[in-house]
Amino acid sequence: MSEARIDVHRDPTRMLETLREDVREGLSARAKWLPSKWFYDARGSELFEHITRLPEYYPTRVERDILRARAGEVADVTEARTIVELGSGSSEKTRLLLDAFAARGRLSEFVPLDVSEAALAASAEAIVADYPGLRVHGVVADFTEPLESLPGTPPRMVIFLGGTVGNFPPGERAKFLASIRSALTDGEWFLLGTDLIKDVDTLVRAYDDAAGVTAEFNRNVLRVINDRLGAGFEPEEFEHVARWDDRNEWIEMRLRARRGLTVNVPGADLTVTFAEGEELRTEISAKFRPEGVRAELAEAGFTLRRWWTDPAGLFGVSLAQARD
16 A cells, blocks of 8 residues: 655744744734634544534534535546645545545545644545555645645646635735645636635524533643643633624634633743733634635636535535636
8 A cells, every 4th residue: 555645845943933922922912812723733633523523513514515416517627736734734634535526436636724733644545545646745834824835737726625714814824825826727627615704693503512522622822832832821710702703704713711810821931911801813713605606716816716615504515617
C-alpha cells in the first residue's frame, strides 16, 4: 500500500510569533478579541469533531446531505483531476466527493490542507487505505495565510466546507476568496459551503448546546494561550456566551469574566485585566443570503455555476468557476 505524502509548510517559530502578536493586539484592545483559529490544538480539534455530531449543530448534517445528493453532479460538471481541501480535519464529508469521483475514474490526487500535522497525517493515511490508487498529498499549513500556490494535476477543485468562510470578517473574507482565485488557473473550480440566515433560536442553539461542548471548545482558546505562552488563565472563570448580531448578520462567541481578573501572559510580555462581566470575543460566524454569496464570489473572480441547498434552506453549497 502506498503512503501519503505530507509536506510541512508551517514554521513553528513563526506560528508562535503570530500567536504572540494576536494575543498582544487582541487582549490590549478596548473591546478584547482573539482569532478563532487558536481554538485548534489537538484538544480543540477533538471538541469540534464532537460539536459536529451534536443534535443542535445542523450545519455538518445538512451539508453532508447536500453533498450526498450532489456529489455526482459535481464530478460530472468539473471533471476535476485533483481535489484540494482547505481546513480538511477528518475529511469525513469529503469522502462523499471522493466516492463520486472514484466511481467515474477521474480523480488522480487528493490534497488535504490543515494546520494540525497529527490530524492531517491520520486522515491522510485513512484516505490512502480506503482509496487505492489515489495519490494523497497532505500539506500542513494555515489557510488564513496567502495561498500562493496549490499542488495537484489540473483541472483542480478547491473545496472549503462547513461554513468556515463565515469566520472571516467581510474585508478579510474578500482577501481570502481572492487568494483562492489567485491560486487557480482560469476554468478551475471552487466548492464552498455557507451557512444561511434563519431563525435566531436555531442559530444560537447551534453555538450554545445543552451538553456544554461548545462552551468547552470556546474556553479552549485560553488553554492554548496557557500552554504556548505560559499564561495564567483560569478557563472556568469565564462563561460561554453566544449571541446573534442582527446588524452584521453573524453569530458571536464570547467569553465573559465571572469576576474581576488579572492574568499574566509572560510569553507575550503582557498583563491583562478583566472587569467582572467583561467579554472577550473569540469567534464570529457570518450567515449568508444566496445573492450575497454570488456577489462575493463574483468580486473575487468566480462565476457561480451551481447553487444547492436543503429543502428547509438552512445551508448552501456553491460550485463556482475561476474566470479570466
